[in-house]
Amino acid sequence: MSIYEGMESSFAIIAEPNRRAILSLLAASEQSVGEIERQLRMPQTSVSKHLRVLRDAGFVESRVEAQRRVYRIRPEPLMEVDAWLAPFRRYWATHVDALERHLDRMAQTPKKGGSR
Amino acid sequence: MSIYEGMESSFAIIAEPNRRAILSLLAASEQSVGEIERQLRMPQTSVSKHLRVLRDAGFVESRVEAQRRVYRIRPEPLMEVDAWLAPFRRYWATHVDALERHLDRMAQTPKKGGSR
DNA sequence: TTCATATATACTCATCGATTCATATGACCG
DNA sequence: CGGTCATATGAATCGATGAGTATATATGAA
Numbered sequence: 001m002s003i004y005e006g007m008e009s010s011f012a013i014i015a016e017p018n019r020r021a022i023l024s025l026l027a028a029s030e031q032s033v034g035e036i037e038r039q040l041r042m043p044q045t046s047v048s049k050h051l052r053v054l055r056d057a058g059f060v061e062s063r064v065e066a067q068r069r070v071y072r073i074r075p076e077p078l079m080e081v082d083a084w085l086a087p088f089r090r091y092w093a094t095h096v097d098a099l100e101r102h103l104d105r106m107a108q109t110p111k112k113g114g115s116r
Numbered sequence: 117m118s119i120y121e122g123m124e125s126s127f128a129i130i131a132e133p134n135r136r137a138i139l140s141l142l143a144a145s146e147q148s149v150g151e152i153e154r155q156l157r158m159p160q161t162s163v164s165k166h167l168r169v170l171r172d173a174g175f176v177e178s179r180v181e182a183q184r185r186v187y188r189i190r191p192e193p194l195m196e197v198d199a200w201l202a203p204f205r206r207y208w209a210t211h212v213d214a215l216e217r218h219l220d221r222m223a224q225t226p227k228k229g230g231s232r
Numbered sequence: 233t234t235c236a237t238a239t240a241t242a243c244t245c246a247t248c249g250a251t252t253c254a255t256a257t258g259a260c261c262g
Numbered sequence: 263c264g265g266t267c268a269t270a271t272g273a274a275t276c277g278a279t280g281a282g283t284a285t286a287t288a289t290g291a292a
Binding site: 148149150160161163164165167168182183184185 | 267268269270271
C-alpha cells in the first residue's frame with residue numbers, strides 16, 4: 001500500500017448516492033451543514049463525513065460563518081468526469097431521446113438481464 | 117432488505133477503474149473478451165466478470181461470433197450520467213481551462229487537503 | 233462561567249464487491 | 263471422438279467503506 005493511499009478517483013466519490021444528493025443541493029446554491037442535514041433528512045454526523053470526503057476530493061470548499069460552515073461547489077472534479085464522457089457522446093449524438101426511454105424502463109425493472 | 121437489492125446505479129458501475137478502461141476501449145470499437153484481456157493485461161476471469169456487471173447494467177451488449185463474444189457499447193446508462201452533470205455545467209461554462217490546471221495538479225498531489 | 237448550538241472526528245460493526253482459484257460450458261479442429 | 267481454445271461462473275477471501283454511537287471542539291448567549 002502506497003503512502004499516496006486514499007487518492008480516490010472522482011468517479012468513486014460520486015458513486016455514493018448521499019454524496020450525489022449533497023452535490024445536487026449545492027449545485028443550486030451554497031448551504032450550511034445544518035441546512036443539508038434538514039433538507040436531506042440525514043444524520044449530521046453522516047453529512048459531515050460525506051462533506052469531508054467531498055472536500056478532500058476537491059468537489060466542495062467551505063467558508064466559516066460564525067459557528068456555521070457554508071459549503072459550495074468546486075467544479076474541477078466534475079469537469080474531469082465530463083471530460084471522460086466525451087468519447088462516448090458520439091453514441092447518443094444521433095438518437096437524442098433514447099435516454100428518456102431508458103430512464104422510464106429503469107423506473108422499475110427487476111435486475112439480472114441477458115445480453116440482448 | 118428489499119427484493120430489488122443489487123440494482124447498482126450507473127455511477128457505482130463506472131466507479132471501478134477496470135470497468136472504465138473496458139468502456140473506453142469499447143468506445144473506440146467493439147472488441148472480443150480476449151482482445152480486451154490482452155490490451156488491458158487483465159486476467160480473463162476478471163474481464164468476464166466486469167463485462168457481466170456492465171452487461172447487467174446495460175452499458176454493453178454482446179454478439180456471439182463462433183467461440184468469441186464480441187462486446188459493444190450501449191449508450192443509455194452513460195447518457196444518464198451525462199444528464200446528471202447538466203446542473204453543474206454552469207460552473208465551468210465560464211472558465212474553460214480550469215480543468216487542465218486541475219488535471220495537472222492531480223497528476224501528483226499527496227492527499228488530505230483542507231478546504232481552502 | 234455555564235449552557236446551548238453547530239460541526240467534526242474516533243471507534244466499531246456489518247456489508248459489499250473485487251480478486252483469485254478452480255471448474256464448467258461450448259465451439260472448432262485434428 | 264478427444265483435445266484445445268474462448269468464455270463464463272461459483273466459492274472463499276480480503277479490504278474498503280458507510281452507518282451508528284459517543285465524544286470532542288468551537289462559537290455564541292445568558
